[in-house]
Amino acid sequence: MKIALLGYGKMGKAIEEIAKNRGHEIVLKLEEDISNYELEKMNIDVAIDFSVPKAAFKNITTCFKKNIPVVCGTTGWLDDYEKATKICKEEHSAFIYASNFSVGVNLFFELNKKLAQMMNGMDDYKIEIEEIHHTEKQDAPSGTAISLAQDIITENDRKERWQLDHATENEIPIMAKRIDDVNGTHTVSYKSNIDSIEIMHTAHSRQGFALGAVLAAEWIKDKEGVFTMKDVLASHL
Numbered sequence: 001m002k003i004a005l006l007g008y009g010k011m012g013k014a015i016e017e018i019a020k021n022r023g024h025e026i027v028l029k030l031e032e033d034i035s036n037y038e039l040e041k042m043n044i045d046v047a048i049d050f051s052v053p054k055a056a057f058k059n060i061t062t063c064f065k066k067n068i069p070v071v072c073g074t075t076g077w078l079d080d081y082e083k084a085t086k087i088c089k090e091e092h093s094a095f096i097y098a099s100n101f102s103v104g105v106n107l108f109f110e111l112n113k114k115l116a117q118m119m120n121g122m123d124d125y126k127i128e129i130e131e132i133h134h135t136e137k138q139d140a141p142s143g144t145a146i147s148l149a150q151d152i153i154t155e156n157d158r159k160e161r162w163q164l165d166h167a168t169e170n171e172i173p174i175m176a177k178r179i180d181d182v183n184g185t186h187t188v189s190y191k192s193n194i195d196s197i198e199i200m201h202t203a204h205s206r207q208g209f210a211l212g213a214v215l216a217a218e219w220i221k222d223k224e225g226v227f228t229m230k231d232v233l234a235s236h237l
């Protein structure tokens, strides 16, 4: 499969290694404005965007208009997600966005939903999400922390929104910490005066994110529509 990497930073390089090991060819390593390239001449099967928040929307919608399926892991651009999916459908293209492509985190998402169902109505427990990432990360809170919060809000009758740092009664606080070289650690905790319950996912490297993105690219080739990582994993697990 011919893959275009939209973004060739830490994740782009990790994806390149795994994609090549799985027999794929990298035909573009984009680090600047996508308008400078003639994508139609590159026979791209799938584009994988791990770029920067300000570039993601333009990168992915440019691909949709050239009928190139897109796997997107870039976080911090989601105010434009609905607009992007509309363009994808109009162009009969294909799209998967995931705040986190690692299989382990996608299992963690399911655990989080289950725990949130069990804790709904347990109002003595205060809910908090903490995320820790490397100091180069541009967005806060992390996309993964936002996904965790949204899933808890769906299950919890009292929580309506998430909030960075300090939260009111009907909000879930997300604490975002930045420490050198941390690949991504997410903790969901429920604390009462009596005890605490915590679930945590720690990424030991970027390999899990990169492998998940390549699995998604292999899965979406030749498909049409808007999908999630759950669709991809349903065919693997």
Ligand SMILES: NC(=O)C1=CN([C@@H]2O[C@H](COP(=O)(O)OP(=O)(O)OC[C@H]3O[C@@H](n4cnc5c(N)ncnc54)[C@H](OP(=O)(O)O)[C@@H]3O)[C@@H](O)[C@H]2O)C=CC1
Pocket (backbone or CB within 6 Å): 006, 007, 008, 009, 010, 011, 012, 030, 031, 032, 033, 034, 050, 051, 052, 053, 055, 059, 072, 073, 074, 075, 076, 098, 099, 100, 101, 102, 136, 209
């Ligand atoms: N969903 C998931 O599983 C994961 C998501 N992420 C997300 O992926 C994104 C990238 O992360 P990471 O690789 O660590 O970040 P990096 O900063 O290492 O890489 C981003 C790259 O994008 C380049 N870039 C800048 N402008 C453009 C453009 N217009 N088009 C394409 N590329 C451009 C940057 O170049 P320059 O440095 O010259 O500006 C840089 O090389 C982030 O949003 C991060 O949150 C990260 C890990 C997992």
Ligand SMILES: O=C(O)C1=N[C@H](C(=O)O)C[C@H](O)C1
Pocket (backbone or CB within 6 Å): 075, 099, 100, 133, 134, 137, 141, 142, 143, 144, 145, 183, 184, 185
């Ligand atoms: O920027 C990162 O590094 C990561 N970003 C994603 C996020 O914002 O959730 C996923 C992962 O935690 C690493």
